[in-house]
Amino acid sequence: MARDLLILILLSGLISCNPGQEKSDSTPRPGKKEMAELNKYLVQKDRERILNYIERKGLEMNESPAGLWYSIKSEGSGSYFKDNDRIVMEYKCHLLDGTACYSSAESGPKEMILGRSEMEAGLNQGLRMLKPGGEAVFILPPFLAYGLAGDGRRIPSRAVIVYNIKVLMTVD
Template sequence: MRSLIFLFLLSAIFSCNSNSKSSENKLVNADKKDFTKEELLEINREREMVEFKLIEKYIERRGWEMERSGSGLFYSVYDSASTPGPKATEKRVATIEYVVSLLNGDTVYTSEEDGLKEFVIGMDHVENGLHEGITYMRVGDRARFIIPPRLAHGLAGDRKKIPMHSSIVYDVKLVSLK
């Protein structure tokens, strides 16, 4: 198990071209010792910083204006309904049209192929970042969310189309609230 964690962390750090020599040294010597809780937390913080830089570059390349919430969700309501509908709040049932893609541009899920998504805000099993992002919207609004791995599918991915430790991009229209 330790060797799998080591290989994952090593590949994640090197694949992101991190300039942190201290992280590289920790990982290179990882097979010779156990990680302390503090070392694992530091490696995780460094990995999150690398991911946020990748997301910021993605946003910059597209010329999008997005805000970042305290949790780390990047969001933008880019098309407000001409007649503002009710605001999305927890415990309401949201129905959305969506396109989900990866930062490399691959589209992985769409409502056109998979049907509209319906979920109870704050309660059902969808990405935490989607729960949060929807609360910035009103019925009829269109928004984009870039959800970092810890607010999406985490280290495992969704074991279908979303790879391990992937940020995902949601383009969403809030169709209705119940």
């Protein structure tokens, strides 16, 4: 028993003294320039997908400088929304292929506080174009929606999202 233990200790020592060869990563990693070019390419492809959707559906949409696509059906009345306004809205959220993601029909009206991080950046931008009672369609490219990861449930990676919104009210 003692002999087996001694052999085990000696073998462990020999193995630990031989660092062996380090594995080399032969795959070159893309630099900043390559990543920037890839990002430009993906943004352009997303834009093409959105334009194809708009044409296929016969929609009249505008594009904001930030890349949000929107069609204001009714601006609403009163003052435009601003940071920290609590908004209650009905909504339908779907992908470009028509796959339904979320809607107020299944979960009830959504209450959101404008400017908070839990809201998609594109939806945050779009709601600022509305007043209480306003209605709009927003198309969010991935970089203004859930990006590379998706939401982990119904919205896949790099998805373009279409929102149909009707603001019901603001809450004080």
